Amino acid sequence: MPELPEVETIRRSLLPHTVGARIVRVEVRERRLRRPLAPDFEARLRGRRIDGIDRRGKYLLFDVGDADVLLVHFGMSGSLELKPERAPLASHDHVRLRLDSGIAMVFNDPRRFGLMRVGRVEELDELGNVGPDPLAVRWSAEELRELTRRRRLPIKNLLMDQRVLAGIGNIYASEMLYRAGIRPRRCAGRLRRSDLVRLAAAMPLVLEEAVRLGGSSISDYRDANGRSGFFQMRHAVYDRAGEPCRRCGAVIRRIVLSGRSSFYCPTCQR
Numbered sequence: 001m002p003e004l005p006e007v008e009t010i011r012r013s014l015l016p017h018t019v020g021a022r023i024v025r026v027e028v029r030e031r032r033l034r035r036p037l038a039p040d041f042e043a044r045l046r047g048r049r050i051d052g053i054d055r056r057g058k059y060l061l062f063d064v065g066d067a068d069v070l071l072v073h074f075g076m077s078g079s080l081e082l083k084p085e086r087a088p089l090a091s092h093d094h095v096r097l098r099l100d101s102g103i104a105m106v107f108n109d110p111r112r113f114g115l116m117r118v119g120r121v122e123e124l125d126e127l128g129n130v131g132p133d134p135l136a137v138r139w140s141a142e143e144l145r146e147l148t149r150r151r152r153l154p155i156k157n158l159l160m161d162q163r164v165l166a167g168i169g170n171i172y173a174s175e176m177l178y179r180a181g182i183r184p185r186r187c188a189g190r191l192r193r194s195d196l197v198r199l200a201a202a203m204p205l206v207l208e209e210a211v212r213l214g215g216s217s218i219s220d221y222r223d224a225n226g227r228s229g230f231f232q233m234r235h236a237v238y239d240r241a242g243e244p245c246r247r248c249g250a251v252i253r254r255i256v257l258s259g260r261s262s263f264y265c266p267t268c269q270r
């Protein structure tokens with residue numbers, strides 16, 4: 001599942017090829033995504049110019065003018081790829097937007113948990129529950145204290161709650177907690193100030209480094225130009241159970257929290 005760095009990488013790879021271009025044709029092969037595509041989806045996009053692309057957590061928001069946005073979420077397996085407009089459609093290519101620049105933006109999603117909607121930001125109820133974007137804010141220990149206060153759940157689960165912080169999933173929650181030296185199971189509300197200071201510093205470091213490396217390419221993730229990311233080679237703990245910690249040599253452990261695998265170093269994380 002793409003997380004914030006992967007979605008940000010897709011956004012950046014789309015910008016030079018789509019902003020300023022007009023959508024001349026909207027072709028839909030499959031309407032049954034996480035929510036069915038609205039009956040007026042094609043009509044509301046046709047002829048619109050893409051004026052910019054924003055991101056909130058794992059959502060992309062294409063500014064298509066008249067206060068409307070095209071909202072895209074990648075779900076478990078979605079991707080947006082730029083292709084020559086006449087390239088043949090592949091299996092699971094559900095929506096193709098042809099641009100007047102001669103290229104097409106194609107939404108592909110084998111598992112169909114992704115989402116595409118057009119509307120005003122305030123109409124898009126998906127965005128109502130989305131918490132602040134961890135890259136848009138410089139976090140301090142005090143702000144993290146506000147988020148964690150009286151929360152009696154493991155800090156890793158809190159970091160992955162999209163209503164609290166938008167865009168962090170299993171990979172980056174694991175990596176941030178390693179960088180901050182905090183075990184994933186620690187109770188969020190009981191973290192000390194020194195823990196929160198380290199976590200506030202670790203969050204942007206991990207996310208920015210991941211964006212710089214184009215995200216983590218696991219389960220076939222690619223950016224809009226079909227390029228893989230390289231952050232998976234820097235993973236300190238994620239999916240490294242049984243391997244030595246790169247800092248101290250201790251064996252990385254795997255535990256299960258709320259049904260998800262979690263990884264940590266028993267020496268570097270307390």
Ligand SMILES: [Zn+2]
Nearest residue numbers: 245248265268
């Ligand atoms: Zn270690």
